[in-house]
Amino acid sequence: MISNKARYAFRALLTIAAAPEGEAMTSSEISRRYNIPHKFLEQILLDLKKAGILESRRGKSGGYVMLRPADTVSFGEVLRIFEGPLAPLPCLSRQSYRRCEDCVSEAHCEIRREFGRSYDASRRVLDARTIGDALANTPFGSPVPLEERRTA
Incomplete structure (x- = not known):
């Protein structure tokens, strides 16, 4: 069974990755949407930032964006960050x-x-x-069609 911390990390990553490219998601918005304690979520987002998965932006349109493409962030990688081996x-x-x-x-x-x-x-x-597979609802083992890869 995975911890709440890991589950919240996946929820946050899926939300941030689904945002239009370049649009930042605030921790407050994610916290409200999924009823995640805000301080707890901030720590999770910081861990994802330290791992090189997210980037934070300051200012009026600040928040979190994907530092790496969603199709390069595996569920195993994220799970290891929060659960260890x-x-x-x-x-x-x-x-x-x-x-x-x-x-x-x-x-x-x-x-x-x-x-x-x-x-x-x-x-x-x-x-x-990957997070990208989950967003695209790609079945395991199915190659992504070439036309979808071009538009991604």
């Missing part, structure tokens, strides 16, 4: 690998093998799916 076991993590304390043999561990299968499938989907 996605692996269900430390011995499966690529970024925070640690041998399990009671492990006799990783090569022969049935638990590692079975959780590894589900983790690999989940990781493949989360790392392949």
Whole structure:
């Protein structure tokens, strides 16, 4: 189960990415729209800015805009920012690998093998799916038609 913080981050990113190009979304507007505590949302947006996904603008038409194109921001990347490693076991993590304390043999561990299968499938989907895919409602594994790529 993902945390509220991660869920709110996805809501904010989807809202900001759906705005007309160059139009900034304020944290107040996002907070009101989704009933997210404003101070909590500000921290989330700051984390996304530090990660190089969002940019903030000051002034009358200030707010947040995408720093990177929505089709380059994966669900897996965002989830890792807020949840840390996605692996269900430390011995499966690529970024925070640690041998399990009671492990006799990783090569022969049935638990590692079975959780590894589900983790690999989940990781493949989360790392392949982007904010842009979600906005376009593109089915997993479907290439985006060339004419849609030209207009994006």
